[in-house]
Amino acid sequence: MLWIFWLVFAYFLGSIPFGLFIGKICCNCDIRTEGSKSTGATNVARLCGFKYGVAALVLDVAKGFVPVLMAYQYSHNWIFISLVAAAAVIGHVFSIFMDMKGGKAVATTIGVFLALAPVATFYSIVFLLAVIALSGFVSMGSLTFAVALPFFTLVTGSVGMVPLACGMTVLLFWTHRENIRRLAKGQENSWKKKK
Template sequence: MTADVLIVLGGYLLGSIPFGYVLPRLLRGDDIRRHGSGNVGASNVWRVYGPSLGVPVALLDVAKGLVPALVGLKVSGDWVAVLAGAAAMAGHARPVFLRFSKGGKMVATAGGVALALAPLAAAACLVVWLVVFAAFRYASLASIVTAIALPFACLAFDAPWPVVGFAAIAAVGVLALHRHNIRRLLAGSEPRFSGRLLRGAR
């Protein structure tokens, strides 16, 4: 029981490391929260600084979900893995190291958890994200569609019920954090990623 609590707590602390804040601060001497959406997630980092920082932040945010979920799965099973992954997502959204201020929108971290718990479903959802993003150039829309697809993909690939439940709750959480993006998408004011941003390395 003590080990389980430590794994979940470790998941929250790992999730709280704001790589989207730390990398630009170290490498550019800049505060990402002053730019774009003010978000410390990978999408905003990519939009502001290009793929040279956006890609590493995205990979590190995925790892924040993958590692605690995988440790929980190996040590204690599905339920602890789900709780540790959920804790990592909570840490990403409200990081203790930023005094519980606004963090990221949990998409990459949720993807890391899914990769640990349901790798085939995670791979299918990655394809969904890439297709939607390539078609429309909205990272938010790709994230929203992928979040909705995740529980269905978990069902399709016969993931355990705790994992399916996690996927459904994670989808609701991601949609809630994207509520302003949804309004802008409906209003036609959501910014797209341009070709320059996709290539650039500001």
């Protein structure tokens, strides 16, 4: 029964659309209908300004980090921890506050793995930032992160988290499917441009 509580808690926390709330409260806009129409930090930064984008990023990372860290204090069972982590990320993608729609889950995945495999996450973030800097595309950096995460999770010794990392890779590619199509057609917008 306690496992169910933790899963519901993680899903609920993951479902909170901080980007949407920041957009409505701080710049009086519905980010679901403007810019890239994403509730993520990149769209918040484009529409509301850099500092609000950073706030959305930190909060989205926290909603992955906090439930996993708390659950880890309760049990070190890797299956349990993986389920809690997955619940937080799934909550972000399928939010009960947005008719089961949501964001792309990069920040929340980062939060989850900062709690579980911080070294692997650090290296993966380095690749994410490098690709964004070189390409100008946040989506390309995010996809690079998705590929790098299971690799670095394995090579840094967090073997128990590799299945979860692989699952997150699949999910992140799915949430970025429209970005992948735009990248293939040369229609993806640089983070430096407003849509």
